[in-house]
Each structure stands twice: as C-alpha cells, then as structure tokens.
Amino acid sequence: MESHTVHFYQFEAFSAPCELHIDAPTPSVANDAATTVIKNAKRLEHLYSFFRDDSEIYALNHRTQDNHLLSDELSGLIQLSLFYTNITQGAFDIAMAGTLKEATKAFSIHEYTIQKERLSPYASSSHLHLEGNLLSFSNSTTKIDLGGIVKEYAVDQSILLLQSMGINAALVNFGGDLAAFGSCHNQPWRVGIQDPQNPESNLVEVDIHTMSLCTSGHSKRYTLIQEERISHIVIPIKKAESYSQVSILAPSTVDAGIWSTALLVNPTLILPTHMQLLKTVQ
Numbered sequence: 001m002e003s004h005t006v007h008f009y010q011f012e013a014f015s016a017p018c019e020l021h022i023d024a025p026t027p028s029v030a031n032d033a034a035t036t037v038i039k040n041a042k043r044l045e046h047l048y049s050f051f052r053d054d055s056e057i058y059a060l061n062h063r064t065q066d067n068h069l070l071s072d073e074l075s076g077l078i079q080l081s082l083f084y085t086n087i088t089q090g091a092f093d094i095a096m097a098g099t100l101k102e103a104t105k106a107f108s109i110h111e112y113t114i115q116k117e118r119l120s121p122y123a124s125s126s127h128l129h130l131e132g133n134l135l136s137f138s139n140s141t142t143k144i145d146l147g148g149i150v151k152e153y154a155v156d157q158s159i160l161l162l163q164s165m166g167i168n169a170a171l172v173n174f175g176g177d178l179a180a181f182g183s184c185h186n187q188p189w190r191v192g193i194q195d196p197q198n199p200e201s202n203l204v205e206v207d208i209h210t211m212s213l214c215t216s217g218h219s220k221r222y223t224l225i226q227e228e229r230i231s232h233i234v235i236p237i238k239k240a241e242s243y244s245q246v247s248i249l250a251p252s253t254v255d256a257g258i259w260s261t262a263l264l265v266n267p268t269l270i271l272p273t274h275m276q277l278l279k280t281v282q
Contacts, residue, residue: 004169006184009034013041014151016175021189022162023169023182033165037158041174044154048077050098050145060135061098061143068135075133081149084258085125091262091269098145099123152214152257155179159253171208179212179253193247193279204279206249213278214256216264217245243267245281250274 007030009020020037024030049055056074070078081094090096100123106112122141129136151174158172159179169182171189180189188209192202196217206213246263248271250256255275262269263277271277 005030006169007031007034009038011038011041013038013045014147014154014175016151018175019171019173020158021171021173021184022167023184024167029166033162033167033170036161036165037172040157040161041154044150044157048074048146048150050101050147057144057146063137063140066137066140070133070135072133075130075135077146077149077153078128078130078135078144080153080254081146082125082128082130084149084262087272088258088262088269089266090124091265092148092258093123093125094144094146094148095125095128095142096123097148098143099141101143101145148261149254149258151175152177152212152253155212155253177212177214177253177257178208180208181210183209196245196281203281206278208249211249211251212253212256213247213249214253214260215245215247215279216257216260217281243280245279246277247279249276249278 004023004025007022007024007027009022011018018041020034022030022033024033046052046054047056050057050061052058056071060068078094081092084092085094099119100116103112103115103119106115119141122139124142127138127142128144129138155172155174155177156179159170159181162170162172163181169184171180171184171191172178176194178191183189188207190205190207191213192205193213193215195201195203243264246260248256248260248263250259251274259271259275263271263280
C-alpha cells in the first residue's frame with residue numbers, strides 16, 4: 001500500500017494568512033500541487049483586488065464610461081454575486097460593499113455618517129446591469145468590491161485544482177474560509193472555530209469531510225475612526241437581534257462564506273436547507 005504524508009504550506013493572499021494541508025505520496029507531488037494552488041490564488045487576488053491599481057476591479061471603479069466588456073471569469077463572478085444579492089434579500093451586495101468603502105476614509109465619525117448617507121443611494125446592485133459579458137453602470141458613483149466572494153471562490157477553485165492533479169485528500173484554509181476532502185490519517189479533518197473573545201481557545205471543533213466551513217465576524221477586520229471600530233462588513237440598518245460572528249457549514253465555500261456574511265447583516269434571513277448554521281456569537 002502506498003504511504004502518504006500530509007504536507008503543510010503557509011502563504012499570504014487576500015490580506016489573510018493561508019494554509020494548505022496536502023496528503024501526497026511524495027514531497028515533489030505535494031510541492032507541485034501547492035505551487036499550482038498558490039499561483040492561482042495570487043492570480044485571483046491580483047485580478048480582483050479592490051485596492052490594486054492594476055486590477056480589473058480598480059479599472060471598473062475608476063471608469064470613464066458606463067459600459068464594460070468583461071472577461072468570462074469576471075462576468076461569472078459578478079453574475080454569481082447578483083444571484084446571491086437576490087436570494088439574501090440584499091444582505092450580500094458587492095455594490096454596497098464597494099460604494100460605502102469611500103466613507104471609511106473619513107477622519108471623524110460625523111464625517112463618516114455624512115459620507116455614508118451621501119453614498120447610500122448608490123450602494124446597491126440595482127445600479128448594475130449584466131447581460132452576457134457586458135456590464136453597465138447607471139451612474140458614476142457606484143463601485144463594486146468582490147472581497148466577499150473572491151476568497152471563497154479561490155478556496156473552491158483550489159479544491160478542484162488539487163483533485164484534478166490526483167490529490168485524494170487535502171484541507172485548504174484561506175483566512176478562516178476553508179474546505180476539505182478525503183481524510184487526514186484515516187480520520188476526518190478536524191477544525192476549530194476560534195472564540196473572538198479569547199483567540200487562544202475554540203468555541204467548538206468540527207469534523208469536515210468534503211464540505212466547507214466559513215466564519216464571518218466583526219472582530220478582526222475593521223477601520224478605526226475616532227476610536228470607533230467600523231467593520232469591513234457593512235450593516236446598513238442595525239437589527240434588534242444581531243450576531244458578532246457566524247459560522248456555517250455548506251457544500252461550497254462560496255455558499256458558506258456569503259451566507260455567514262449575510263446573516264451578520266440580516267439575522268432574520270432563513271438559511272437554505274442544504275447548509276448548517278454551526279455556531280453564532282451574539
């Protein structure tokens with residue numbers, strides 16, 4: 001019987017620490033697989049970064065015209081984003097995330113509030129129209145940010161790449177968005193969900209087998225304005241009931257990631273039955 005070893009890799013992408021655990025018969029096979037995954041992750045980070053001035057998203061957000069012919073991949077990502085905007089009743093919205101980022105440049109909470117109010121009418125995917133690969137904007141103010149989907153998409157792409165290269169078991173973790181298939185030393189992959197109040201401990205541990213687990217929260221990524229934390233996840237209207245962290249188990253990382261974010265924004269949403277709400281923190 002062929003002996004396998006789990007090989008471990010670390011790198012950074014999407015402004016987050018990333019890990020690969022690849023079960024392979026030789027270091028060479030594992031290294032080739034890891035190199036392919038890392039190269040693709042860096043490609044996606046580059047192409048769809050909100051901040052890089054040589055990315056496709058930056059070009060769209062600093063446009064001089066309303067109509068743009070997109071690549072097949074970008075068109076697919078935006079189409080997928082619009083689908084999730086619809087089924088989450090607007091809780092996930094790439095136009096809201098992109099347009100309201102401008103307000104976080106404010107030097108005071110007062111200015112932030114004014115800018116957010118000014119930008120809010122434009123912070124909606126209703127200002128986007130996608131037909132085939134042609135994307136149209138209805139105004140010059142609306143911007144888009146794929147940060148809420150591209151990292152999750154990259155995890156799902158990584159799983160497909162590893163499987164296409166003959167890897168029978170692996171775990172991919174990009175900044176807490178993770179997916180796994182196969183087994184680890186004949187056991188399910190076991191992962192923990194970190195306690196946001198006590199990072200040294202886990203709230204719960206769960207076995208993962210051919211599934212994805214994503215956790216979204218307000219504790220780690222935020223902008224500080226006058227000592228007030230402005231979360232990277234925009235909540236237009238504060239709900240009476242709210243979560244500070246949500247963890248979801250789903251068949252795909254895109255599903256798990258978007259719905260964990262959507263429930264932070266609107267905790268009254270009904271989660272589709274093919275997913276599991278694993279853990280919430282008030």
